[in-house]
Amino acid sequence: MLSRVLIIGISIGSLLMLAACGGGDAAQDTTVHNTTVSKGQALIDLKAALDSGAITQDEYEEQREKILEEE
16 A cells, blocks of 8 residues: 555656656747847848838938937
């Protein structure tokens, strides 16, 4: 009887320890999203918007100044 209780206790303990390990095949998203754009890339994108007609010359100048003033 004691050995049966001991075996059940060890089995339950083992299952609890495994359950705390993250669930086995549980999919985890470890993707890092980097949304920082360099000033150079921002200026290139801004110029492309101007060249395609998406923004006006005035809008281009205004945004260009903002980008160049950023630290």
